[in-house]
Amino acid sequence: MGFRIVPMDTALADEVRTTLRAPGYGHPAWREVPTEAAPCRVCLDAIEPGREALIAFTYDPFREREDVPLPGPVFVHERRCEPYAEPGVYPARLGRSGLLLNCYGDGRRLVLAHRVAHADAEPALDELLARPDVDYIHVRSATAGCYLCTALPD
Ligand SMILES: [Zn+2]
Secondary structure, eight states: EEEEEOOOHHHHHHHHHHOOOOTTTTOBBBOOOOOOOOETTTTOEOOOOOTEEEEEEEEEETTTTOOSSOOEEEEEOOOOOOOOOOOOOOOTTTTTTOOOHHHEEEEEEOOOOOOOGGGGHHHHHHHTTTSSSOEEEEEEEETOOOEEEEEEOO
16 A cells, blocks of 8 residues: 545636635635746745745635634645646655654544654655555644645555
8 A cells, every 4th residue: 555645626726816816715826936946736846936926725624524714824826737647756856854754544633743844755645545544644844834745645
């Protein structure tokens, strides 16, 4: 058994790029050119500081999965980008300062929260998703705390 990383839905990101409103909330989204590299939640690569624009908005990673939300700020490229799709591979430039793996069971039950270095993400995801009580993992930045992506068993 392995894992696959699931990025934000492309249609949802496109909606925000068009409306500049947070999906489900209606709060204003905003555009800026970052001064430091920021992680795009669609391609799961860096938005290059000084060269590319981002759209920032409020996002609930439990959207369409659980009925109690946990919204927070996220970024996507302002331009369209290709959604990440590399089964069994953790994105090379996502969460380089460390990851918090929030492991959930069905019903939004937090089974455990595990902090790992970026280099240790792949074996940790394999091991945690093999547990019978873990259904999915929300990967967050261990430093900023923000949601990065979801990991599912493959
Ligand atoms: Zn992107």
